[in-house]
């Protein structure tokens with residue numbers, strides 16, 4: 001069944017113009033066709049009752065749980081080429097709730113503005129990823145943050161994936177295994193060139209736990225998706 005994001009008002013679903021265009025012009029929906037509409041919290045089973053004007057009636061609420069039991073915030077140093085797109089698309093499928101692309105000392109391509117076309121593109125990709133795997137929410141994509149702003153993000157568990165920690169005993173996997181339901185988790189992943197000593201020191205002072213992602217040093221985009229995959233798996237296991 002096709003999945004869209006919209007707003008529910010008085011038992012009817014309202015779509016924005018892009019979602020409407022997809023349903024009516026691209027998918028060529030038919031009257032009586034059933035679709036799922038997510039409103040950012042719940043997923044509703046709906047039926048198209050008219051196409052012009054578009055009218056979508058809510059028939060019921062889906063009881064399927066598709067979100068993780070934890071809010072998962074992935075802060076990643078913005079990368080070269082299309083690696084950011086990959087992190088957001090696959091991270092959205094894995095259940096990330098919020099992406100925070102940030103600029104650190106060794107970021108190779110430093111954006112000039114906090115919001116640019118690449119950020120707008122990442123938001124579109126987050127929506128596509130969430131739609132494809134029929135999530136109840138569209139993950140949020142922040143504008144570019146500075147490294148020091150990332151240190152101030154509120155979360156119950158704050159992890160700093162540090163290459164200097166690779167193979168050491170404090171692993172993200174161990175922490176993921178013991179995280180309780182409903183606790184928010186923030187993971188920070190560095191750029192291609194890694195974090196500087198000064199950044200690591202600031203993160204330690206800000207109360208982050210330094211974690212290993214295993215024995216091998218992963219490419220930054222692999223590191224981000226490894227962290228999202230492991231946390232997603234254990235969040236669904238439920239404590």
Ligand code: SAM
Pocket residue numbers: 160161162163164165166167188189190191192193194195211212213214215216217218219220223
């Ligand atoms: N150039 C750095 C070096 O050779 O040490 C490697 C940086 S790595 C490509 C990019 C980021 O991925 C790191 O800053 C870190 O956040 C994360 N990362 C990759 N492998 C990791 C590991 N085994 N343990 C912890 N973090 C890791």
